[in-house]
Amino acid sequence: MAQLNASLATLAFKSANLDARPATLTLTARFDAPVEKVWDLWADPRKLERWWGPPTYPAQVSEHNLQPGGRVTYSMTGPTGDRHHGYWEVVAVDPPRTLEVLDGFADSDGRPNADLPTMTMRVALTSRGARTRAVITSTFASIEAMQTVIDMGIEEGLRGAMEQMDALLIE
Numbered sequence: 154m155a156q157l158n159a160s161l162a163t164l165a166f167k168s169a170n171l172d173a174r175p176a177t178l179t180l181t182a183r184f185d186a187p188v189e190k191v192w193d194l195w196a197d198p199r200k201l202e203r204w205w206g207p208p209t210y211p212a213q214v215s216e217h218n219l220q221p222g223g224r225v226t227y228s229m230t231g232p233t234g235d236r237h238h239g240y241w242e243v244v245a246v247d248p249p250r251t252l253e254v255l256d257g258f259a260d261s262d263g264r265p266n267a268d269l270p271t272m273t274m275r276v277a278l279t280s281r282g283a284r285t286r287a288v289i290t291s292t293f294a295s296i297e298a299m300q301t302v303i304d305m306g307i308e309e310g311l312r313g314a315m316e317q318m319d320a321l322l323i324e
Contacts, residue, residue, distance in 0.1 A: 192249030
């Protein structure tokens with residue numbers, strides 16, 4: 154895990170921290186954009202599609218309701234045509250500052266995949282003048298659940314997603 158932690162910390166203008174107690178992954182990013190523009194990357198499903206997941210796995214959002222009790226469902230298509238499905242169950246939202254969701258994997262119909270772990274993802278955006286600081290904290294039920302997601306390539310996914318967010322913010 155130390156090796157993964159060291160390599161995640163090399164994200165340009167970003168930092169990440171893995172903590173075994175509790176099982177959390179925290180990503181901190183700074184963007185040269187106002188908080189409302191960064192929030193819009195989460196709130197607009199067409200923009201979310203353009204950055205959520207690695208660049209080689211474009212996302213397609215099929216449901217997008219960022220209200221408490223709402224749901225976001227999506228799929229990502231890999232370079233060989235393989236499809237991966239996920240969902241967020243929205244727990245809390247305070248635009249343009251915070252979002253909390255239960256983040257999980259799904260089957261092709263959007264139903265939760267009980268064989269893969271879920272995590273609670275909290276997004277906190279803080280205005281720093283014309284810049285925004287984003288802290289994204291994912292909390293897992295166990296170290297084993299966190300390790301499963303790490304083994305699935307969360308490092309590459311985070312790296313690619315953050316680079317795509319940067320690109321969208323300068324448009």
